[in-house]
Amino acid sequence: MAQTSKEILYIGTYSQNDSKGIYVLEFDRSSLSATVLQTVHDKKNPTFLALHPSGKFLYAAYREGQHAEDPNGTIAAYAIEAGTGRLSLVNWVSSAGASPCHISLDPSGNVVFVSHYQGGNLATFKVLDSGGVSEAVSFVQHKGSSIHPNQTKPHMHAMIPSLDGKWVYASDLGIDQLVKYNVNIRKGSVGDNPKVFHVKAGSGPRHFVIHPVLPYAYSVEELSNTVGIYAVDPKDGDLTFLSRVEMLSPALHSDYNAAADIHLSVDxxxxxxxxxxxxxxxxxxxxxxxxxxxxxxxxxxGGQHPRNFKVDEKGDLLLVANMESDNVVIFTIPEDTGIPEPTGKSISIPRAVFIEQLFID
Known part of the structure; x- marks a missing residue:
């Protein structure tokens, strides 16, 4: 794991326990340690981040609105300084919904997708020539409920684009639906005729991942602590449910369990x-x-409440953001077993939620 280029980690957090917002870290692969280069706290609770495919911009979903009475969140665009990874604000706009909890970009880097948990809706934004974001281009309000006590209304949780960018898959925990939207890259919008895929009642789809080579996708289901397995039609992007597997260890007991994040290894x-x-x-x-x-x-x-985690783009490491224990714990990934092994190394970050990674040559 020799250091071949400068590595930057961007950590999103909740603005609690003296957190300073977005943490910009220089990561040393040889010692598995990190140095804080910068912190950015333009609004409260920058919990989720998304890196532009060019590596030149970073987008943050702040849960705090544009002003004190604003019920919506804020989407901020930051330019990444070449050579250092430091951030400078390009612009910000209203997220158009309450409590943005996830942000992502299409593979071309032209569209920003935002999911709102409390609002139960989604919004899309056009990426401007400056790297900034437009006002919301699309806004879709989901409707309905399901059988779990946490499902009295829609709770959008993630939007994951297909590998070719033609579609985006929306996971709504509150109504037990995966919804496929057509994406208009030029306009930065999603289509009016979504395709709904109903999920087992009470499962609560949260995050979604698409296999890099095979025609399959996987949905982590927060409320039932399961992973749903789907075949993906390469022609139209439709999903066909195949199976569901349990996540919990029968050797452990906990009164509270809530599945959170899901990722595939690089290969x-x-x-x-x-x-x-x-x-x-x-x-x-x-x-x-x-x-x-x-x-x-x-x-x-190696901590409490693993909200999200990051599989290293080189395939060597896995980093877990443990929110309740204020740490990012580092594991190695052996090539033969794929089962992460603890390194004994961690990075102290208050209320760590999300990890993004950038390599600078």
Whole structure:
């Protein structure tokens, strides 16, 4: 794991426990340590971040609005300084909904997708020539409810674009739906005729990941602590449910459990999903013929409430943001087993929620 270029980590946080907002860290791969280069706290609770495909801009979803009475959040665009990774504000706009909890970009870097948990809606934004963001181009309000006590109304949680950018998949925890929207790259909008895929009642789809090579996708389900497995039609992007696997370890007991994040290994051989309560990662091997999952075991995340985690783009490391214990814990990923191993190294970050990674040559 020799250092081949400068590595920058951007950490999103809740503005609690003296957190200073977005943390910009220079990461040393050889010592598995990090130095704080900058903190940015333009608004409260920059919990989720998204890196532009060019590596020149970073987008942040702040839960605080434009003014004190504003019920919506704020989307901020930052220019990344070449050579250092430091951030400078380009512009910000209203997120157009309450409590933005996820932000992502299409593969071309022309469209920003934002999910609002409390508002139960989604919005899209056009990326401007400056790298800034337009006002909201699309706004879609979801409707409905489901059977769980936490499902009295829609709770949008993530928008994940297809690998070719033609579609984006919206996970709505509150109404147990995965919704496929057509994406208009030029306009920065989503279409008016979405395709709805109903999920098992009470499961609560939260985050979604698409296999980099195989025609399969995986949905982590927060309320049932399960992973849903789907075949993806390469022609129209439609989803076909295949199976569902458990996330919890039968050897552990916790009164509270809530599945959180999901990612594949770089080569698509392994799938990881985090659980808050048991505070572990469930490790699965991906069948390269069927897309189905075989549980390999569980590993403790080295902290409490693993809200999100990052699989290193080089495939060597896995970093877990443990929100309640204020740390980012570093694991190595052995090539032969794919089961992350603790390094004993961690980075202290108050209320750490999300990790983004940038390599600077």
């Amino acid at each position: 698509g051989t392994w799938l990881y999903a985090s659980n808050r309560g048991q505070d572990n990662l469930a490790i699965y091997r991906v069948d390269q013929n069927t897309g189905l999952l075989e549980l390999q075991g569980h590993i403790p995340t």
